[in-house]
Amino acid sequence: MTLFLALVRQTIRAAFGQGGGAFTGLLFYFSVVATLPFAIGPDPATLSRIAPAMLWLGALLATLFGLDRLFQDDRDDGGLDLLVLSGLPLSLVVLAKSLGHLVATGVPLLLGAPLFGLMLGLDAGAIGWNVAALALGLPALTFIGAIGAALMVPLRRGGLLVAVLILPFTVPVLIFGVAAAGAETSQPMLLLSALSLAATVLGPAAGAAALAAALD
Amino acid sequence: MRLAIERLAVERGGRPLFSGLSFTLGPGELLVVEGRNGAGKSSLLRAIAGLLHPSEGTITIQSEAIAGRTAPQPEQGPAGPLCHYLGHLDALKPTLSLARNLRLWRHVEGAPDMTIETALEMVGLDGLGSLPAAWLSAGQKRRAALARLLLVRRPLWLLDEPTAALDIAGEALLGGLIVRHLSAGGVAIVATHQPLPIPASTTLMLGAPQR
Numbered sequence: 001m002t003l004f005l006a007l008v009r010q011t012i013r014a015a016f017g018q019g020g021g022a023f024t025g026l027l028f029y030f031s032v033v034a035t036l037p038f039a040i041g042p043d044p045a046t047l048s049r050i051a052p053a054m055l056w057l058g059a060l061l062a063t064l065f066g067l068d069r070l071f072q073d074d075r076d077d078g079g080l081d082l083l084v085l086s087g088l089p090l091s092l093v094v095l096a097k098s099l100g101h102l103v104a105t106g107v108p109l110l111l112g113a114p115l116f117g118l119m120l121g122l123d124a125g126a127i128g129w130n131v132a133a134l135a136l137g138l139p140a141l142t143f144i145g146a147i148g149a150a151l152m153v154p155l156r157r158g159g160l161l162v163a164v165l166i167l168p169f170t171v172p173v174l175i176f177g178v179a180a181a182g183a184e185t186s187q188p189m190l191l192l193s194a195l196s197l198a199a200t201v202l203g204p205a206a207g208a209a210a211l212a213a214a215l216d
Numbered sequence: 217m218r219l220a221i222e223r224l225a226v227e228r229g230g231r232p233l234f235s236g237l238s239f240t241l242g243p244g245e246l247l248v249v250e251g252r253n254g255a256g257k258s259s260l261l262r263a264i265a266g267l268l269h270p271s272e273g274t275i276t277i278q279s280e281a282i283a284g285r286t287a288p289q290p291e292q293g294p295a296g297p298l299c300h301y302l303g304h305l306d307a308l309k310p311t312l313s314l315a316r317n318l319r320l321w322r323h324v325e326g327a328p329d330m331t332i333e334t335a336l337e338m339v340g341l342d343g344l345g346s347l348p349a350a351w352l353s354a355g356q357k358r359r360a361a362l363a364r365l366l367l368v369r370r371p372l373w374l375l376d377e378p379t380a381a382l383d384i385a386g387e388a389l390l391g392g393l394i395v396r397h398l399s400a401g402g403v404a405i406v407a408t409h410q411p412l413p414i415p416a417s418t419t420l421m422l423g424a425p426q427r
Contacts, residue, residue, distance in 0.1 A: 003323035010312070010320045017311030078305025081267050082364075087297035087325025216268055 003088050004096050011100025014073075021069065025062035026108040032058040033116040044121040051120035052181040055130050056137075056174055058116070059109050063141045064163040064170070066105050070097055070149040071211065072156075080153075084215065094207035095200075098146040106138040126181070133180040136189065139196040140173045143203025150210035217279055217298075217371035217403050218242050218290070219264075224273035226259045233259050234422055235272065241418075243401040246394065248408060248416035255423030257407035258304070261374040264405065265301045266294025279371055297325040299372035304380070306361040310350035314341065314360055317349050318367060326368035335366040340389060354381040362393060373397055373404040379412070388413050 015022040036054055040046055074080040074097075083093050113134055117127040148166035155161065173195055180188035218240065225235035233256030241247055249257045262268040264275055278290035279298060308317050318332045336342050339359040344352070352360065358381045365373060373394070379387050391413035394404050406412060 003320070003325075006320045006323045010309070010316070013316065014309045014312055017309075073309075074307075076305075077307050077309065078303050079307040079309075081262075081265075081301060081303055081305075082307050082321070082324075084267060085265060085295075085297055085299065085301055085324075086321075 003086060004092055007083075007088070007093065007096040008100045008103075011097050012104045015066075015101065015104030021066050022104040023108060025066050025105045026112050028065060029058045029062040029109055029112055029116065032061070033119055036120070048121035048123075048126075051117060051122045051126070052130055052133075052178050054120060055113055055117060055134070056177045056181070059113070059134055059138070060141060060167075060170055060174055061163070062109060063105060063138065064145055064166055065160075066101065067142075067145040067149045067166070068152060068159050068162040070101055070146060071153050072149070075153050075214075080211070084211075090208035090211055091204040094146055094150060094211065095204040098142050098203060098207070101146075102139060102142040106135075106142065109138070110135055130181040133177050133189065133192060136180070136192045136196055137173050137177040140192070140199040141170055143196075143199035144169050144173070146203045147206045147210060150207035150214070153211060153214040217401060218277070219295075219372060219403055220274075220276040220290075221264070222274045222276070224260075224263065224275070225271045226256055226263050226268065227271045228256075228259060232271075237273070237422075239418065239420065241403045241405070243403065244398045245403055245417040246398055246414070247403075247405045247418050247420060248412060249405060249420045249422060250408070251422030257422055258376050260422065261301070261376050261405060261407055262303075264295055264372075265299050265374050266296045267301070277372070295372050295374070298370055299374050300365045300368075300370045302361055302365065302373070302375045302378055304376060306357040307364075308349035308352075308357055308360060311348060313346050314349055314352065315345035317360065318364060321364045322367045324368055326370045328367070329369045330366045332363075332367065335363040336360075338366055338389075338393070339363045340385070355383055355386060358382055359386060359389075362390060365393065365397075369400075371402050373402060373406075375404065375406045375408075377408055378406060379408060379410045 033054060037047060110131060113131050114127050117130055145166050148162045152162050176188045176192045180192050220240040222238050224237040226233045249260060251257050259268055263270045274292055275294055276290050276292050277295055277298060315332050336345055339362050341356060341359050378390055382390060395414055397404060
């Protein structure tokens with residue numbers, strides 16, 4: 001258990017360290033939101049109508065772009081071999097690394113989202129719903145993404161391929177996420193939570209299988 | 217700790233590296249594996265650790281009796297968390313400090329042995345714990361990887377070219393660490409081209425002799 005927590009901590013610390021990329025996602029998110037009004041036009045009514053969709057698209061891409069390094073760094077520096085021999089089940093290794101990534105990239109995104117919502121002309125109530133929906137949906141994005149990151153370990157230059165591979169599987173999260181942010185009912189929010197819970201269980205198991213297959 | 221390898225065969229990409237390899241090692245024994253490049257030295261170590269599936273053969277490990285209890289039954293299968301594996305790579309995160317890098321490995325399975333400060337002192341890196349790993353030289357990184365072997369006690373050491381990038385003093389230090397491990401009843405398998413500063417119990421020559 002202490003190893004699990006130590007691994008979560010180390011992943012967070014490495015992500016926030018120099019070149020770790022925790023804030024790169026946030027910067028990317030900001031760039032998407034900040035350039036949008038130049039493309040769409042400055043009409044506040046239009047902007048606030050598409051704001052939930054943009055907030056979700058930005059968060060989705062920002063989460064996926066950081067994911068390719070999740071296991072690749074450990075593979076490249078030899079740490080993955082040692083984690084396999086650490087005595088911690090591989091699925092818990094995947095869970096710990098994903099949780100660390102979720103905290104390191106998800107929390108900055110959640111902190112940035114209210115500001116970005118404001119930039120797109122959302123009112124306070126809508127911002128609250130959007131951030132709540134993001135908070136519920138980010139675990140699903142991360143754990144689905146972890147499967148892709150683990151699958152790409154044997155390919156030395158996975159890079160963007162992880163994002164492309166994972167993108168179709170994140171479409172349900174996107175649909176329910178945008179729906180939850182704008183809906184009067186709680187159903188999309190509940191479905192979003194269900195997706196996150198299912199991904200939290202399936203992601204580590206599938207990721208561990210992918211890593212085990214990549215070992216040889 | 218006893219390790220028995222029987223008729224072990226490993227192939228990489230459909231090409232057999234070696235086959236029919238058998239040996240046994242008892243407490244305090246050091247096996248040095250030699251052979252030309254590509255003979256399968258690293259693959260042998262990875263197969264024993266469980267990082268690579270052998271195509272044939274069995275690995276049997278009987279770990280030592282713990283304080284009065286009878287020794288557990290020998291178990292078939294790779295060493296896994298019973299071994300320390302030192303590969304070609306040093307597994308250091310460049311942005312984290314040396315001490316932070318090592319902190320994670322203090323929690324792995326095995327009986328805690330040394331504190332991070334003592335381990336760093338043992339490998340001659342005392343006072344460098346707060347330095348980011350990226351600032352270390354290749355030899356210092358190798359010493360940091362050696363320090364990791366000291367944090368938690370594991371009965372089997374699998375060292376792949378441990379002397380790479382080490383200076384003369386570093387080689388002597390490595391010899392001392394291996395002797396310490398062996399005298400505590402451990403077993404070590406070292407794949408190397410360099411002569412070690414300590415005598416091997418057995419030497420294994422993999423592959424055809426060099427032409």
